[in-house]
Amino acid sequence: MEYQSFLVVRKEIMKYKILILAALITMCTGSEESSIEQRVVSLSTTHTEVIQVLGGESLLVGVDSFSETELPIKKIDAFTVTAEELLELNPDLVVVAFDFNGIIEGLESLEINYALLPPARDFDDVYTQIEEIGNLINKSDESLELVSAMQSDVEEIIQNFSSENTTVFHEIGFTYGIYTINENSFIGEIYNLLGINNVANLKEDPFGSGYPEFSEEEVLASNPNLIVVGHSDYLNKDLSTRVGWGEITAVQSGNVFFLDENLANNWGASTVDLLNTLSAIGQSQEDPGIVYSNLYSEEIQNSSVFENNILYLVLFILIGLVAYSRTSQKETV
Numbered sequence: 364m365e366y367q368s369f370l371v372v373r374k375e376i377m378k379y380k381i382l383i384l385a386a387l388i389t390m391c392t393g394s395e396e397s398s399i400e401q402r403v404v405s406l407s408t409t410h411t412e413v414i415q416v417l418g419g420e421s422l423l424v425g426v427d428s429f430s431e432t433e434l435p436i437k438k439i440d441a442f443t444v445t446a447e448e449l450l451e452l453n454p455d456l457v458v459v460a461f462d463f464n465g466i467i468e469g470l471e472s473l474e475i476n477y478a479l480l481p482p483a484r485d486f487d488d489v490y491t492q493i494e495e496i497g498n499l500i501n502k503s504d505e506s507l508e509l510v511s512a513m514q515s516d517v518e519e520i521i522q523n524f525s526s527e528n529t530t531v532f533h534e535i536g537f538t539y540g541i542y543t544i545n546e547n548s549f550i551g552e553i554y555n556l557l558g559i560n561n562v563a564n565l566k567e568d569p570f571g572s573g574y575p576e577f578s579e580e581e582v583l584a585s586n587p588n589l590i591v592v593g594h595s596d597y598l599n600k601d602l603s604t605r606v607g608w609g610e611i612t613a614v615q616s617g618n619v620f621f622l623d624e625n626l627a628n629n630w631g632a633s634t635v636d637l638l639n640t641l642s643a644i645g646q647s648q649e650d651p652g653i654v655y656s657n658l659y660s661e662e663i664q665n666s667s668v669f670e671n672n673i674l675y676l677v678l679f680i681l682i683g684l685v686a687y688s689r690t691s692q693k694e695t696v
Contacts, residue, residue, distance in 0.1 A: 406441040407460035409631040416632045416660045417502040425452050446470045483630040485552050505663050516635050526646045530560045532587040538596045541577045548573030559645050562587050588612045590619045593627030620644045632656045
């Protein structure tokens with residue numbers, strides 16, 4: 364009888380040892396993967412932001428000059444940099460939004476791994492690119508978590524939006540001609556989702572970019588009750604100094620808003636902040652500022668810490684069970 368009890372206890376100990384070994388292998392594998400980290404160069408503020416939110420900022424060895432980071436990462440002029448210059452950073456991956464200066468051809472000729480992720484046209488594009496980046500930097504779980512949170516927040520913002528008879532003119536350029544957005548652009552889609560009437564929604568763009576030129580006469584004739592300026596290409600912020608613009612309803616009522624240029628031009632995790640800002644502006648509220656992208660970053664980092672803590676907790680429990688089994692073994696013998 365005592366011998367049978369001994370066998371049972373021994374069997375339990377072996378089971379716990381296997382579980383502990385599995386946990387240790389998992390921990391060691393994770394440590395090995397983190398020690399052999401990729402060297403990533405991002406030539407886009409949008410993709411830099413996504414990498415940061417996913418918790419991969421430590422992988423970055425170079426970013427475009429407009430990206431914001433507190434780490435000592437090399438800043439690069441994405442418009443003029445060559446593949447040969449990037450080679451000095453010994454990158455494992457280069458993330459690109461535009462093929463400036465023949466960068467793609469250069470990367471291919473030097474056999475440098477790259478991902479070309481151009482500006483998104485809609486939210487589905489945004490989500491797809493975030494998941495692609497997550498896969499590329501071994502942050503697939505974090506990317507799925509981020510996309511899920513973004514989808515939920517986008518749905519909530521759209522459902523809570525309520526504004527009637529809002530007509531908007533959205534300006535993206537002025538000095539070299541007035542440029543706006545139509546239904547084929549990402550911001551154009553946001554206005555359509557919110558039910559805001561974009562005065563240039565059906566304006567044809569010969570290049571198919573979604574950013575057509577709009578004459579001053581067309582702006583005056585459309586008489587929008589909301590004007591959003593998403594660029595810094597202007598002499599001053601008093602639009603009433605432009606000839607005839609003082610008669611526009613939006614200018615007369617002071618319903619003119621200036622977007623942060625990065626927020627207006629990016630299409631990554633901050634797109635929910637862009638949607639939230641345009642939603643608030645469309646309801647004549649104050650600019651809510653950056654809320655979501657900061658929140659996402661905190662949530663994902665906290666989630667990673669939680670997962671690590673769970674792993675250590677399991678390990679300690681297993682060690683405790685082994686100690687208990689050994690005590691039981693001694694008592695049985």
